[in-house]
Amino acid sequence: MRRCTSRLLFCLGLSLAGQxxxxxxxxxxxxxxxQNLAIEGALCGLVGDAERGRKLAADSHGxxxxxxHQMPIDEEPFHGTVGPPLHGVGARYSAAQIRLRIVxxxxxxxxxxxxxxxxxxxxxxxxxxEFWGKTFLSAQQVEDLVAYLxxxx
Amino acid sequence: MRLLAVVVLLxxxxxxxxxxxxxxxxxxxxxxAMQDDEFENPGMVAVDRxxxxxxxxxxxxxxxxxxCHGQDGEGLDTAEIARYxxxxxxxxxxxxxxxxxxxxxxxxxxxxPLTPGSSELIALETFVRNRAHGEQVNVQxxxxxxxxxxxxxxxxxxxxxxxxxxxxxxHVQHQGQMLRxxxxxxxxxxGFPEYRLGRGRxxxxxxxxxxxxxxxxxxxxxxxxxxADLLELFVSSRGNGLPIETPAVRF
Numbered sequence: 001m002r003r004c005t006s007r008l009l010f011c012l013g014l015s016l017a018g019q020x021x022x023x024x025x026x027x028x029x030x031x032x033x034x035q036n037l038a039i040e041g042a043l044c045g046l047v048g049d050a051e052r053g054r055k056l057a058a059d060s061h062g063x064x065x066x067x068x069h070q071m072p073i074d075e076e077p078f079h080g081t082v083g084p085p086l087h088g089v090g091a092r093y094s095a096a097q098i099r100l101r102i103v104x105x106x107x108x109x110x111x112x113x114x115x116x117x118x119x120x121x122x123x124x125x126x127x128x129x130e131f132w133g134k135t136f137l138s139a140q141q142v143e144d145l146v147a148y149l150x151x152x153x
Numbered sequence: 154m155r156l157l158a159v160v161v162l163l164x165x166x167x168x169x170x171x172x173x174x175x176x177x178x179x180x181x182x183x184x185x186a187m188q189d190d191e192f193e194n195p196g197m198v199a200v201d202r203x204x205x206x207x208x209x210x211x212x213x214x215x216x217x218x219x220x221c222h223g224q225d226g227e228g229l230d231t232a233e234i235a236r237y238x239x240x241x242x243x244x245x246x247x248x249x250x251x252x253x254x255x256x257x258x259x260x261x262x263x264x265x266p267l268t269p270g271s272s273e274l275i276a277l278e279t280f281v282r283n284r285a286h287g288e289q290v291n292v293q294x295x296x297x298x299x300x301x302x303x304x305x306x307x308x309x310x311x312x313x314x315x316x317x318x319x320x321x322x323x324h325v326q327h328q329g330q331m332l333r334x335x336x337x338x339x340x341x342x343x344g345f346p347e348y349r350l351g352r353g354r355x356x357x358x359x360x361x362x363x364x365x366x367x368x369x370x371x372x373x374x375x376x377x378x379x380x381a382d383l384l385e386l387f388v389s390s391r392g393n394g395l396p397i398e399t400p401a402v403r404f
Binding site: 116 | 313326334337371
């Protein structure tokens with residue numbers, strides 16, 4: 001009897017967990033398609049905001065891009081040197097190319113340290129419990145970052 | 154031409170990897186000075202606490218650690234301490250220094266075993282490892298150890314967590330670079346247990362490991378688990394030849 005109950009609870013837990021399989025903010029994960037090392041369409045069809053993207057890039061609880069990249073965000077004292085500087089990145093890449101690099105850099109360089117900020121959350125190994133089923137950034141946050149980086153000409 | 158560049162790059166990367174460097178080499182001058190001064194080094198508090206536990210002779214007990222190993226641990230073989238983690242078939246294989254200390258505590262002194270990662274066990278480990286200060290890390294890499302090392306290395310190169318990155322990404326590929334305000338070191342273990350200025354406490358290797366796991370949003374391996382022990386083994390062997398700095402001071 002006890003075993004049945006716990007199994008029932010287990011199944012319930014799984015189906016509940018299935019429902020939370022969504023990006024931050026409770027929005028369901030939007031599938032994306034890669035073509036020519038780029039993602040043409042905006043994630044979930046959302047429109048990005050460059051000003052929000054700039055804040056997010058510096059926020060150590062947000063994208064924290066500054067952890068690895070130098071960027072034209074001079075009011076922040078510490079910029080990482082793990083990745084290349086992102087000054088002028090909007091002149092080097094289209095929005096679609098930038099989008100793929102933020103969503104899943106491993107598609108371009110399988111060895112990279114750069115986290116995939118919008119990978120399918122089911123493809124993780126030993127993710128900490130509180131992050132289960134979640135992407136690192138929401139689709140809106142990714143689009144905000146794309147808009148910001150695209151503005152860096 | 155391009156191929157040549159790649160070969161040269163690879164060769165120089167390998168040269169960097171082949172040369173173990175202590176976390177000490179990546180510190181600023183004031184933190185180094187703090188570590189080097191026995192009276193300034195805040196980790197010495199843990200050494201003293203470990204010494205007290207080492208001497209502690211409880212009523213109705215036959216032994217303390219010092220009954221077998223000398224008042225100040227002078228009976229301990231410092232070259233042997235530098236070999237940890239060791240392979241000991243009698244104890245079922247891989248034995249970290251913490252496990253060895255806990256074994257003596259339980260079997261020879263007949264006490265209730267300490268929890269892996271408990272502050273008493275870390276204090277004792279700090280005291281014992283500090284006896285071997287300056288001794289060169291000398292972990293066995295052949296024989297029974299070879300297969301265990303290979304497993305440790307696989308874990309070291311496995312991507313974990315929401316960030317989906319591996320130890321090697323930060324401590325091999327990008328060592329020496331800045332991660333926001335922090336300089337990435339090789340992530341060596343020769344200073345452990347070490348005092349952490351940012352945390353305000355003594356920290357064991359496996360606790361530090363757990364912090365790295367949390368930073369890339371992965372579920373840490375529990376202290377004393379097989380995986381944590383294998384990672385401790387692999388990281389320690391990477392540092393063969395480095396001087397033991399216990400208690401090191403780090404951010």
